[in-house]
Amino acid sequence: MRALTVRPGEKDSLAVVDMPDPVPGDGEVLAEGLALGICGTDREIAAAEYGWAPPGAERLVLGHESLGRVRSAPEGSGFARGDLIVGVVRRPDPVPCPACAHGEFDMCRNGRYTERGIKEIHGYGSELWTVEAGYAVKLDPALERVGVLMEPATVLAKAWDQIERIGARAWFGPERALVTGAGPIGLLAAMMGVQRGLDVHVLDRVTEGAKPRLVRELGAEYRTGALRDACDGIKPDIIIEATGVGPLVFEAMANTAAAGVLCLTGVSPAGRHLSVDAGLINRDIVLENDVVFGSVNANLRHYRLAAEALARADQGWLEALITRRVPLDRAEEALRPAPDDVKVVLELRSG
Missing domain, CATH: 3.90.180.10 (Medium-chain alcohol dehydrogenases, catalytic domain)
Structure with a gap:
């Protein structure tokens, strides 16, 4: 072979x-x-x-x-x-x-x-x-053309599972979600957010081509520009950060709604230094009961959840x-x- x-x-x-x-x-x-x-x-x-x-x-x-x-x-x-x-x-x-x-x-x-x-x-x-x-x-036999998306989908199945578990610490009624990055991880994150009935927004740099079209075909809203500007308009209850870009990570920490949940799925390169207002970020997280957590890989339960999500999606x-x-x-x-x-x-x- x-x-x-x-x-x-x-x-x-x-x-x-x-x-x-x-x-x-x-x-x-x-x-x-x-x-x-x-x-x-x-x-x-x-x-x-x-x-x-x-x-x-x-x-x-x-x-x-x-x-x-x-x-x-x-x-x-x-x-x-x-x-x-x-x-x-x-x-x-x-x-x-x-x-x-x-x-x-x-x-x-x-x-x-x-x-x-x-x-x-x-x-x-x-x-x-x-x-x-x-x-x-x-997998469902109907997924033959797209089943190769299963493994990245497990990463998001786990992320959403853990977001919902964290939200269950208190009353949790999210309405809006922001995804940063419109690569495969970001788009699958958006798909699963739409499947949950949320108002989903996706932020990326490109202004034309496949990514904006794919987001709009989901029924989500595609955004470009600064994260802070995007959040001012929607104040997301949930942010899934899928780029690993350092400045975006810290901006996301300070821009969720109260009791918001930020899931970090992007891996940032080491050795790059940023100047941030750590006190302001800490203040926002503490006073608003926010949660920031990282997520990587998946176990068997998440594979099954991902298979279900792919089977429900538009092929x-x-x-x-x-x-x-x-x-x-x-x-x-x-x-x-x-x-x-x-x-x-x-x-x-x-x-």
């Missing part, structure tokens, strides 16, 4: 290579790889910024945004040949920590978790792959999120971002 691989820590090592076909072990599903979503994490690993090969291996098979079709499955697993599936990314640490022991491996306390295509386990970027039946999630709208589909033999093109990209997908099947 062919697989998209890198030597972690070595620049310019990205290559599609031939590897032995995987043999499923006890309790494992064998799947034909259909598609692989490309995200910033893949680009950072390819740029040698981080990533870890499996112990004893020279190369790491990339890919954590999976979509596959079952070729064989263990008896009694709940999977059958032909089922459309995705594989969960993270595995609990071997100790395990208390969170991992309770199935909340997305909240691992000691950092000894492993991740497919990222940290010490081969990913899903190959023509064939195996996955433990307990870490595979079945044409979801397919429009995928702005480029690139064959495996041109994988390097997929990892080079283009100005009009929303989501880039690598097609793993030959022909």
Whole structure:
């Protein structure tokens, strides 16, 4: 089989290579790889910024945004040949920590978790792959063209789940939500906000093209300009920050409605210094009972919630999120971002 691989820590090592076909072990599903979503994490690993090969291996098979079709499955697993599936990314640490022991491996306390295509386990970027039946999630067959969006959707399924749990600390009746960033994470966040009946606004820099159109097709409002100006008009009860841009993060902290919830999903680069009025931000958060929290990764419950959200969504709208589909033999093109990209997908099947 062919697989998209890198030597972690070595620049310019990205290559599609031939590897032995995987043999499923006890309790494992064998799947034909259909598609692989490309995200910033893949680009950072390819740029040698981080990533870890499996112990004893020279190369790491990339890919954590999976979509596959079952070729064989263990008896009694709940999977059958032909089922459309995705594989969960993270595995609990071997100790395990208390969170991992309770199935909340997305909240691992000691950092000894492993991740497919990222940290010490081969990913899903190959023509064939195996996955433990307990870490595979079945999708509605109607999602074949868009099921590769499942993994990023889990990030937002978790974010919304936790927003609602935090809101339940007191009476919670949100009406308006602001999403900063109209990439795949921001757009899926907006979609799930609309599904909840909220008045959703999305803030981004571009003024034309796919992003504004996709937001408007959701029934949400697209905004450009300063975050403070956008918030003055709507005073959001919820902000989901999906850019990781430092100034936006701090502006968002000071611009929710009273008892507002700010969820940070974007990862900011380190080493950049900002001047902020920390006292004013602290005052606003304390006096308004605001909450600021970060969210990353997802556990099995969030995968199921994401599958439900995708099944309820307009399939044409979801397919429009995928702005480029690139064959495996041109994988390097997929990892080079283009100005009009929303989501880039690598097609793993030959022909």
